[in-house]
Amino acid sequence: DSGVTQTPKHLITATGQRVTLRCSPRSGDLSVYWYQQSLDQGLQFLIQYYNGEERAKGNILERFSAQQFPDLHSELNLSSLELGDSALYFCASSVGGQPYNEQFFGPGTRLTVL
Amino acid sequence: AQTVTQSQPEMSVQEAETVTLSCTYDTSESDYYLFWYKQPPSRQMILVIRQEAYKQQNATENRFSVNFQKAAKSFSLKISDSQLGDAAMYFCAQTSGSRLTFGEGTQLTVNP
Numbered sequence: 001d002s003g004v005t006q007t008p009k010h011l012i013t014a015t016g017q018r019v020t021l022r023c024s025p026r027s028g029d030l031s032v033y034w035y036q037q038s039l040d041q042g043l044q045f046l047i048q049y050y051n052g053e054e055r056a057k058g059n060i061l062e063r064f065s066a067q068q069f070p071d072l073h074s075e076l077n078l079s080s081l082e083l084g085d086s087a088l089y090f091c092a093s094s095v096g097g098q099p100y101n102e103q104f105f106g107p108g109t110r111l112t113v114l
Numbered sequence: 115a116q117t118v119t120q121s122q123p124e125m126s127v128q129e130a131e132t133v134t135l136s137c138t139y140d141t142s143e144s145d146y147y148l149f150w151y152k153q154p155p156s157r158q159m160i161l162v163i164r165q166e167a168y169k170q171q172n173a174t175e176n177r178f179s180v181n182f183q184k185a186a187k188s189f190s191l192k193i194s195d196s197q198l199g200d201a202a203m204y205f206c207a208q209t210s211g212s213r214l215t216f217g218e219g220t221q222l223t224v225n226p
Contacts, residue, residue, distance in 0.1 A: 002158075033213065043205060043216040056213050088157060099147050099209035100166070105159035 003027065004093050004106035012112045018079040021109045025072055025093030031055070032074040033094075033103060034066055038087035049074055050097035078111070086113045116141050116210040120217035127196045128225050134181075135191045135220045137206030147209045148182070150191045153219070154202040162204070165189065196224050 003026035013019055025032050034046040045058035049068035060066075063081075068074045078085060088108045094101035117140045127133035139148065150162040165173045165182050173180050177197075181190045189208075193200055201224045206217040 031212070035214075042218055045210075045213040045215065048212060056211055058213055090159060092159075094212075097212050099145070099212050101212070102161060102164070103214065104161075105151075108157055108159075110157075 002104040002106060004091060004104050006089075006091050006106040006109050008109060009107065010110045010112070012114065013081060014114055015081055015083060017081050017113075018077065019081065019111065021076040021078070021089055021091075021111070023074045023076070023091030023093075023106060025074070025091075026104055029093035029095050029104070030072065031094045031097040031101065032068055032072070033092040034060075034074070034076050035090040035092065035105075036087045037090060037108070038084075040084070041087075043090075046076070048097065055097050081113045083113050086111055116143075116208060116215045118206050118208055118215050118217035120204075120206055120220050122220045123218070124221045124223070126223040126225060127193070129196055129198060131196055132192060132194045133196055133222065135193075135204055135206075135222070137189045137191070137217055139187050139189060139206070139208045141187070141208060141210070143210070148180075148189045149207045149214070150178070150180070150189075151205045151207060151216075152200075152202045153205065159205075163191065193222075198224050198226060200224050 005024045031050045046060040048056040091106045092103040148165045152160045177194045207214045
């Protein structure tokens with residue numbers, strides 16, 4: 001158990017819908033990262049937050065948005081869902097936001113878009 | 115763009131034997147870190163080993179060790195005395211700033 005929690009574990013929804021994935025980082029960690037794992041694209045970095053502020057952005061679609069709240073939990077919002085958005089979404093956290101800070105991964109949220 | 119390449123989609127090894135997984139990377143950064151992650155069927159991402167690029171000494175964690183060749187941008191993982199529990203997908207990753215860039219993964223099968 002990494003100490004990072006993600007809810008829900010599984011999510012099944014229809015095309016065009018909007019969903020919110022939630023992540024609680026390990027106690028004391030200030031940085032949160034979101035990754036997407038799909039069959040087509042592999043494991044890709046989406047976005048990073050550090051202490052409430054966006055720190056880095058990767059291959060995140062405009063239909064996707066994220067935020068980190070004052071209690072440091074983070075939410076990833078996916079809207080106008082398409083079949084290709086079906087993937088495993090991981091949240092990771094680290095104590096700082098530097099390359100040398102180890103990232104601890106949550107168990108992931110499996111999103112299925114029908 | 116940073117890229118990580120794992121040229122072996124699948125590998126197999128006999129229990130108690132040794133196996134080496136290959137990884138090459140490409141980066142323009144002078145300070146970076148390299149990792150091997152294990153993803154078992156549960157899908158949990160588990161850190162196996164890390165290597166700081168500025169360190170010449172190869173990292174070792176129990177049965178896991180790396181062969182880091184900085185000039186060749188190569189970072190292979192050696193698993194000694196393979197166990198059934200080592201069966202998983204293994205991902206090589208490098209830091210690009212604070213984000214991780216992953217390879218395509220190598221599926222390791224351990225035969226009893």
